[in-house]
Amino acid sequence: MKGKITLFEFPFNLGLTKKEHEIEPGVRKLPDWLKKLGFHERISPEHIYRLESPAYAMNFDQETGVKNPEQIVEYAKKQSELILKNSDKNTFNIILGGDCSILIGTAIALKKLGSFGLFYLDGHTDYIPARLSPSGGAAGMDLAIVCGLGHEKLTNIDNQKPYFLAENVFCVGNAETDDEEYVGEIINSKINYFDLYKVRKNGFRKTSEDFLALINEKNLDGFFIHFDVDVLNDKIMPCVDSRMEDGIDYDNLKEILQPLIHNEKCFGIEITILDPDYDPNGEYTLPFIENLIKIINNED
Structure with a gap:
């Protein structure tokens, strides 16, 4: 990982539809929540x-x-x-959401900087057109939007469409595999798709190494990691917008993220969807912070 860390806070929640019991989705509180629990202090951003x-x-x-x-x-x-x-070439950028739609702004920035790949680590594909979305929330369509699938208002901001070429994207960890129409959209795209079961079969570290091989083979300027915490098993991370039972554990996360974060071409990582309203005592967030810091610091 590059020496200096820059932290960006994007407490955005307009990509989510609030639930009946909510005034608004609590994901916007994530940056302040992580700061309160010591994350900012421990990573010492420049x-x-x-x-x-x-x-x-x-x-x-x-x-x-x-x-x-x-x-x-x-x-x-x-x-x-x-x-x-x-941001600059010598800085590792940690971006805190917010919901997944914050990927759009980062994607535009990266497109203006050059040719970048995307490692999309998420419990959902988020690769559907609006007609398949029951909620109309952009957080469930953000991968589609950044790859150019969707209305021009969102996919062609500043005439930068597509922000990522689909063939330069790995979508990893989807556990929502029983809806054929939903999954069919990404299967029929040029995205390199590893659902939860395929990534287990391929190997967690091997999947990241395959992605890095693609980045080097295409001589891309760099890559970015999207990390939606709902890719984690519900037992260790239930405080998310759309829960599912299955998912990866922290050992799996380490195998996936360490090769990526500590590669010189990694621009940074964004963390989305952890909702502090569902974790009032930090029962799940504190272990999450511990494991993430170990990965960032390349600790065993």
Whole structure:
């Protein structure tokens, strides 16, 4: 991993649909929650940058089939500018969400920097068009959007479509495999797709090494890691928006992330969907922080 760490806080939640008992999704509290539990202090970032989120809304847009598209686009542009202004080749960037739609802003920034790959580690594919989304939440379509599938308002911000070429993307860890139409979208794409069962068969470290081989073979400028914590087993990470029983454990996570984070071409990692409202005592977040710091510090 590169020596210096820059921390970006994007407490954005307009890509999610709130549940009946919620005033708004609690994922926007994640940066402050991690700071309270000591994450910031322990990683000692050189700089911390933050972009406040607009007020929560659930405005469904008929044209795009997505909720809150105007706010998502505006935020993504500002996010991209903040990243471009405050990152350099010698810095490892840790980006804290928020929901998964924060990937859009980062993707735009990376497209403006060069040709980048994406390692998409998530308990869902998030690769569907709006017509297949029951909620219209961009957080469930973000991989599709950054690869150019969806309405031009979201997929072609600043005329940068596609932000990632599908063939330069690994989508890893999807446990939602029983919906043929949902899974069919990514199977029929050019994305390198490893659902939960395939990644177990291929090997966790081997899958990351295969991705790094692709990055080197194509001589890409670098790559980025998207890490939605719902890829973790429900027993160790139940405080997420869309829970599923199966998932990877912390040993698996280490095998996946260590080769990636400590590769010189890694631009950084984003962490999304952990909802502090579902973990009021830090029962699940504290072990998460411990394991993540060990990975970042390359500890055994």
